[in-house]
Amino acid sequence: xxxxxxxxxxxxxxxxxxxxxxxxxxxxxxxxxxxxxxxxxxxxxxxxxxxxxxxxxxxxxxxxxxxxxxxxxxxxxxxxxxxxxxxxxxxxxxxxxxxxxxxxxxxxxxxxxxxxxxxxxxxxxxxxxxxxxxxxxxxxxxxxxxxxxxxxxxxxxxxxxxxxxxxxxxxxxxxxxxxxxxxxxxxxxxxxxxxxxxxxxxxxxxxxxxxxxxxxxxxxxxxxxxxxxxxxxxxxxxxxxxxxxxxxxxxxxxxxxxxxxxxxxxxxxxxxxxxxxxxxxxxxxxxxxxxxxxxxxxxxxxxxxxxxxxxxxxxxxxxxxxxxxxxxxxxxxxxxxxxxxxxxxxxxxxxxxxxxxxxxxxxxxxxxxxxxxxxxxxxxxxxxxxxxxxxxxxxxxxxxxxxxxxxxxxxxxxxxxxxxxxxxxxxxxxxxxxxxxxxxxxxxxxxxxxxxxxxxxxxxxxxxxxxxxxxxxxxxxxxxxxxxxxxxxxxxxxxxxxxxxxxxxxxxxxxxxxxxxxxxxxxxxxxxxxxxxxxxxxxxxxxxxxxxxxxxxxxxxxxxxxxxxxxxxxxxxxxxxxxxxxxxxxxxxxxxxxxxxxxxxxxxxxxxxxxxxxxxxxxxxxxxxxxxxxxxxxxxxxxxxxxxxxxxxxxxxxxxxxxxxxxxxxxxxxxxxxxxxxxxxxxxxxxxxxxxxxxxxxxxxxxxxxxxxxxxxxxxxxxxxxxxxxxxxxxxxxxxxxxxxxxxxxxxxxxxx
Numbered sequence: 001x002x003x004x005x006x007x008x009x010x011x012x013x014x015x016x017x018x019x020x021x022x023x024x025x026x027x028x029x030x031x032x033x034x035x036x037x038x039x040x041x042x043x044x045x046x047x048x049x050x051x052x053x054x055x056x057x058x059x060x061x062x063x064x065x066x067x068x069x070x071x072x073x074x075x076x077x078x079x080x081x082x083x084x085x086x087x088x089x090x091x092x093x094x095x096x097x098x099x100x101x102x103x104x105x106x107x108x109x110x111x112x113x114x115x116x117x118x119x120x121x122x123x124x125x126x127x128x129x130x131x132x133x134x135x136x137x138x139x140x141x142x143x144x145x146x147x148x149x150x151x152x153x154x155x156x157x158x159x160x161x162x163x164x165x166x167x168x169x170x171x172x173x174x175x176x177x178x179x180x181x182x183x184x185x186x187x188x189x190x191x192x193x194x195x196x197x198x199x200x201x202x203x204x205x206x207x208x209x210x211x212x213x214x215x216x217x218x219x220x221x222x223x224x225x226x227x228x229x230x231x232x233x234x235x236x237x238x239x240x241x242x243x244x245x246x247x248x249x250x251x252x253x254x255x256x257x258x259x260x261x262x263x264x265x266x267x268x269x270x271x272x273x274x275x276x277x278x279x280x281x282x283x284x285x286x287x288x289x290x291x292x293x294x295x296x297x298x299x300x301x302x303x304x305x306x307x308x309x310x311x312x313x314x315x316x317x318x319x320x321x322x323x324x325x326x327x328x329x330x331x332x333x334x335x336x337x338x339x340x341x342x343x344x345x346x347x348x349x350x351x352x353x354x355x356x357x358x359x360x361x362x363x364x365x366x367x368x369x370x371x372x373x374x375x376x377x378x379x380x381x382x383x384x385x386x387x388x389x390x391x392x393x394x395x396x397x398x399x400x401x402x403x404x405x406x407x408x409x410x411x412x413x414x415x416x417x418x419x420x421x422x423x424x425x426x427x428x429x430x431x432x433x434x435x436x437x438x439x440x441x442x443x444x445x446x447x448x449x450x451x452x453x454x455x456x457x458x459x460x461x462x463x464x465x466x467x468x469x470x471x472x473x474x475x476x477x478x479x480x481x482x483x484x485x486x487x488x489x490x491x492x493x494x495x496x497x498x499x500x501x502x503x504x505x506x507x508x509x510x511x512x513x514x515x516x517x518x519x520x521x522x523x524x525x526x527x528x529x530x531x532x533x534x535x536x537x538x539x540x541x542x543x544x545x546x547x548x549x550x551x552x553x554x555x556x557x558x559x560x561x562x563x564x565x566x567x568x569x570x571x572x573x574x575x576x577x578x579x580x581x582x583x584x585x586x587x588x589x590x591x592x593x594x595x596x597x598x599x600x601x602x603x604x605x606x607x608x609x610x611x612x613x614x615x616x617x618x619x620x621x622x623x624x625x626x627x628x629x630x631x632x633x634x635x636x637x638x639x640x641x642x643x644x645x646x647x648x649x650x651x652x653x654x655x656x657x658x659x660x661x662x663x664x665x666x667x668x669x670x671x672x673x674x675x676x677x678x679x680x681x682x683x684x685x686x687x688x689x690x691x692x693x694x695x696x697x698x699x700x701x702x703x704x705x706x707x708x709x710x711x712x713x714x715x716x717x718x719x720x721x722x723x724x725x726x727x728x729x730x731x732x733x734x735x736x737x738x739x740x741x742x743x744x745x746x747x748x749x750x751x752x753x
Contacts, residue, residue, distance in 0.1 A: 307509025
């Protein structure tokens with residue numbers, strides 16, 4: 001490990017230089033104007049203090065313009081200028097962090113999680129066995145039996161501390177080497193001193209040993225560390241899932257007509273590719289040959305396919321539905337629309353990682369204060385009595401009694417209870433900090449299709465429509481899987497038409513063509529179904545039924561509102577939230593829906609524009625909740641202060657969201673906000689209880705009225721008090737609050753009408 005200052009020159013044999021500059025340059029992106037970006041994976045980063053240390057050290061390196069740590073992905077994005085990369089790997093080595101070039105596809109098994117689970121299992125096994133031995137000692141075992149049980153406890157505790165405790169010891173050692181401190185430092189000191197003092201007492205056949213306190217402390221702290229890692233790993237799945245939408249290889253067509261498969265990374269603008277039906281486009285391209293329907297839900301969020309024909313521009317990640325296409329690449333994979341979405345999500349996640357949880361903020365002064373009190377206790381008792389044994393015992397008691405267990409449980413326990421309440425409401429919480437962030441929002445942004453609406457077209461009823469023509473249209477539509485065809489079949493209600501076609505063919509991008517004798521029926525786009533003179537009623541229709549070019553019936557569709565959407569939006573507006581709809585759909589349907597709900601809207605919004613709008617709202621001082629479901633919403637869901645998605649959302653959308661609601665009703669949104677606000681109040685109460693406990697217990701430990709054993713019991717009691725307060729969820733107040741919210745929503749709706 002190097003001990004040079006960040007940015008200093010290292011000898012050629014230093015480990016930080018194992019990556020050649022050429023390799024770093026190849027892995028970097030050129031941002032233009034001489035600016036480059038390199039992504040470095042730093043597996044050992046695990047807390048806010050690590051983030052601040054890394055960013056501060058890297059910003060001191062000449063040539064680095066910006067360094068941003070993403071705690072969820074454990075990665076550092078570095079922007080730098082110059083012909084050669086700055087020595088940022090050396091800077092990381094100098095502060096005790098090992099870095100290597102980031103590769104999204106490496107990893108497979110999560111080694112960190114496996115290690116945490118093994119450490120947790122060992123600590124739990126050891127704690128339970130040592131506690132059984134301690135109960136026997138407390139029950140009045142004789143001196144010989146007590147000494148034997150103490151030695152057995154020591155033999156169990158030693159390997160447990162060596163393996164399970166290394167999770168904290170390593171982090172504490174790195175912090176001390178850098179001349180800083182973190183929460184792992186007092187934990188490590190307290191555990192090691194408790195074990196050392198217990199071993200000393202055992203060797204001298206004394207009555208008390210504290211192996212149970214040391215190992216139990218490790219067990220409870222490892223539970224929190226493991227759960228935190230699992231939640232952050234879920235956040236990483238959103239980016240990985242989005243990357244999987246892009247094929248790994250593409251079928252290329254050479255100038256000599258030769259077909260070959262090439263890695264997508266080798267695709268360059270101008271190359272000709274073949275895309276079969278059912279495949280996703282590997283890069284941005286323009287259609288050269290062929291006609292098909294394209295699912296652009298990744299881009300616009302709308303499930304209705306669009307036609308693709310020669311000269312149609314298509315984006316990477318969109319799905320070719322019905323026919324083979326020959327396309328010409330217009331961008332490399334690294335510059336494609338899909339790659340840009342991945343970068344937007346990564347940038348948004350890095351921004352969110354800057355959030356500091358309540359417990360983290362409360363614990364910033366914890367370590368230095370605890371260290372100071374323990375040191376002063378040690379010095380004070382040595383000066384007063386000259387008895388080092390007594391002084392060390394009381395100092396250990398201070399460290400144990402001020403253990404951050406209560407502080408560490410203050411937030412997770414409330415989150416567990418709140419998560420259960422949310423589950424009863426049909427809402428799943430994916431990120432522990434999401435509830436804290438949800439309680440701080442001031443604005444709400446909704447996607448339209450699949451969020452406020454069901455995402456399934458519904459045929460609008462029209463007076464005077466001939467049921468026989470609807471049955472005829474439904475009979476023809478049954479031969480297609482297009483969303484409008486499904487809606488027609490559903491609207492037909494199983495009605496049987498006497499119509500029997502000689503031949504029914506689906507014309508890709510246009511509609512269905514049915515021939516019966518010398519008659520030609522068409523069901524599809526008005527401009528295709530009607531030969532000339534499109535009537536006004538059919539001009540704005542999505543689907544028209546015609547016979548020999550003459551219109552027979554026009555069909556209009558709308559996307560039905562999700563259950564309780566009006567009441568939910570009205571109740572949120574009544575509580576003062578700023579509400580807005582951002583949709584990739586056309587202006588007319590979005591305007592109609594916004595007028596119905598009485599909120600502001602923006603239509604035809606691309607994924608990047610959604611992210612920009614959320615940043616604009618955040619800049620104005622409003623923390624934003626984003627509620628969306630589509631692939632195109634994933635960057636916005638990651639960029640928002642907190643986000644929700646329905647269970648029907650695309651996998652990437654669900655992974656990017658902090659909360660997922662499982663039921664059809666949109667009332668999950670106001671319910672979740674109400675529960676989050678209640679949870680925040682309980683968290684503040686728990687933190688206050690932890691502070692009051694320390695104000696009472698610490699002075700007693702300092703003046704020598706508390707032994708390490710009593711300190712361990714007091715520490716456990718403080719944790720029990722915090723847990724009991726977390727379990728206190730007043731059902732009557734909750735029910736009254738929900739009734740008030742529903743009443744406010746109903747009054748707002750009545751007032752709006």
